[in-house]
Amino acid sequence: MNVKVMGWILTLAVGVNAQHVPNQYEDGSADAYTDYEGNAVVPRIEERNGKRYYYWPHWDAWKNGKMQVQGERTQHPDAQWWPHAGLGLFICWGMPSVFEPNGEGWAGRWTQAKEDAGKFYPQAELWASTKGWNPEHYDPEKWMEAARKAGFQYSVLTLKHHGGYAMWDSDYSVYGVRQEMGGRDLVAPWVKACRNNGIKVGFYYSGMDWYFERDFMDFSMQAGTHVNWKGEKVKSLPKRPPSFKLAYDEFNQNSVKEVIEKFDPDLWWGDGGHGATADQIREWRPGIVCNNRGEGGDHATAEMFRMAQPQYVKNPVVANGWWWEENSIIQQGSWHYDKHLGEEVYPADRVLLELARCRCMGGNFLANIGPRPDGRMQDDAYRLFAEMAEWMETNSNSVFGINxxxxxxxxxxxxxxxxxxxxxxxxxxxxxxxxxxxxxxxxxxxxxxxxxxxxxxxxxxxxxxxxxxxxxxxxxxxxxxxxxxxxxxxxxxxxxxxxxxxx
The missing domain is CATH 2.60.40.1180 (Golgi alpha-mannosidase II)
Structure with a gap:
């Protein structure tokens, strides 16, 4: 990974670009599109090499990049399934799912507003929550059989979120199932279930790893205040040694290569970086599809319903000739399971209409459900899957096989x-x-x-x-x-x- 890409990953990790705290909404919520007074913000448009790029002035480069594709997408014949797939199931499951206060992976990132609202928790508490984690009812075959009947063509599982918990038995992890679960691999059974049900396999991988860099990282997202991983406000943090970048790069690249060689995924869904360049990933697995959240990629990733509105997608995303996908939560709470809210899954009418909107503009809909920490999918998720399955029996031609x-x-x-x-x-x-x-x-x-x-x-x-x-x-x-x-x-x-x- 080059210096430029690693630079913006670390910039995000230490919160340097978080000056406008009230508008740092990574979930595409309504507040992300307004100024401090609640007025709509109009993005500027830049034209480069015959393509148009939107830039929201109060967003950092990372968030603006979600709706942009740099370079040319893959032309490999094995990758051309992607725009026709239409419907994907995002499964955010891991360390944040176990954290009972709110299931929020960003709960350990400090702002004064979070602290005042009682929503800040030291990152150390999130990491400690995985001690003794035992998903005793984990049954991915049941998940994916229901997903197949509901019409899902591909799925994306969190290998490792920003907090660093590795869900597969890795030779390179410093925190994950090998250290905390006796090496129980949570990824392999899910991959097998996907293959059994004819569902393409995708992996979410965070190029940021807050556990790996915990001793040097500022967990504050607000300028002027420094917070360590224990949640303590400090005057300063230790500087990363000269060897840190090389070690970080090797850790990420070894992890990515290991996963690809072990599981042969169809889709790589990086977040905060791919962990390696898209070119490296394609060398290890020709024909793979990569999203745009790293160095290189094939499709834009509109986050949540707001970002996927036609005024942002049709021009410039579709007009530029880019593949694109909306990724959105379809349960209450956050991306991972929240025991206070996460049992409620959206009505089928809302989910299917969002699918239709995406397909109308030539995009895919990657709908997220975060299972319970014990490995069970919510009962309400199976209600949704059943209603979608019935709908697909008579209406699937309206979203699949279209042109x-x-x-x-x-x-x-x-x-x-x-x-x-x-x-x-x-x-x-x-x-x-x-x-x-x-x-x-x-x-x-x-x-x-x-x-x-x-x-x-x-x-x-x-x-x-x-x-x-x-x-x-x-x-x-x-x-x-x-x-x-x-x-x-x-x-x-x-x-x-x-x-x-x-x-």
Missing amino acids: GGGPWPEKCNVPITCNDRTWYFHARKQDATKADPVVLQDCETKPVSVILMRTGDGISFEYKNNVLTFSIPEKLKARNVTDVVKVEFGNDFDPEPYRFRHW
Whole structure:
């Protein structure tokens, strides 16, 4: 890893760029898009080499980089599955899941606001929480069988979050299952379960390791205050010795290579760096897909619903020809399990509509659920999976096998996915009603048919002055899942303008 990349990783780790503490929201929440007074912040646009890049002035370089792809993506034939996969299951499970106060991996990073709110905990307490961790009910086969039926095509598991706990039995780890769980490998059974269910294997790996650099790292995220890993405010911290960078690089690169050789993943999902360069990773595993959060990568990673809004995605991300993916929490609490909130998983209607929005813009949806520390997935997660599985039986063609997206939100009030002259309109339970019908402006030709996919019933529609309007009768609405209406156009309709150019 070069000096420049390691520099920005360490900069993030020590909190140098955290001057604007109230807006340092890494989760893409609403506050990340406003100034201190709550006014919307308009990003500036820079043009370089024929591509456009958004920059939010109050975001650091790291966060702005989530929506940017540097360099050219892989052309390896084994990697071209990715934009067609559509739906991934993010599984954040590890040391933060065990930390009972809140399950938050950033709880040990100090700010005055966190301390005042009672949400700061010394990092030492998070590390101590893994003593005696025993996920006695861990059953990844059950997880992934349910995920397969729900339509998930790939999955990403946390190998190691920023706190440094290695979930696989590693020869190089300094903190993880080898040291704390007698070498019990939590990754291998999950990989086997994915393979058994035909699900592509992806790994989340943090290029930052707060445990490895704990003696030198500032755990404060607020300028002017220094905090050590014990949670103590100190005047200064020891300087990293000249040998530190070389040791850190070797540790990361050895860990990454070990995992790739042991598990042969399809997808590398770095965060705070890949741990090695994308070029190195591709040498070790040709055909792998890498995200954009390290040196090199193949796709942008919009974080949470807000960052994946069409005004941020369509131009410049899609217009630049980039693959992209939204990664979002679909449970209450944080990315990892929070025992106070994490039992509640989002309604299927909300999850499926977000999938449709992503697919409408040619992106993937990587939906995150953090399992309980004992290894069980929440009951409510299985409720969601079952509802999604039922939806997939009649509606899967609206998100898989497509090749384009309709003009949402510019000319239609619901997201549209396309397969040539077949268009799929996705409506929540409050959409496509008599009072609030689906309206498509500038519709070039009259449809041949309009059908509710779940039931096969024909839907009445109006086509007048190039405006298509229809609603779903109340008695036919699904209510708990997103309804999909299939609209077929005849041979006089030109699908070319709506086909994806970035796949």
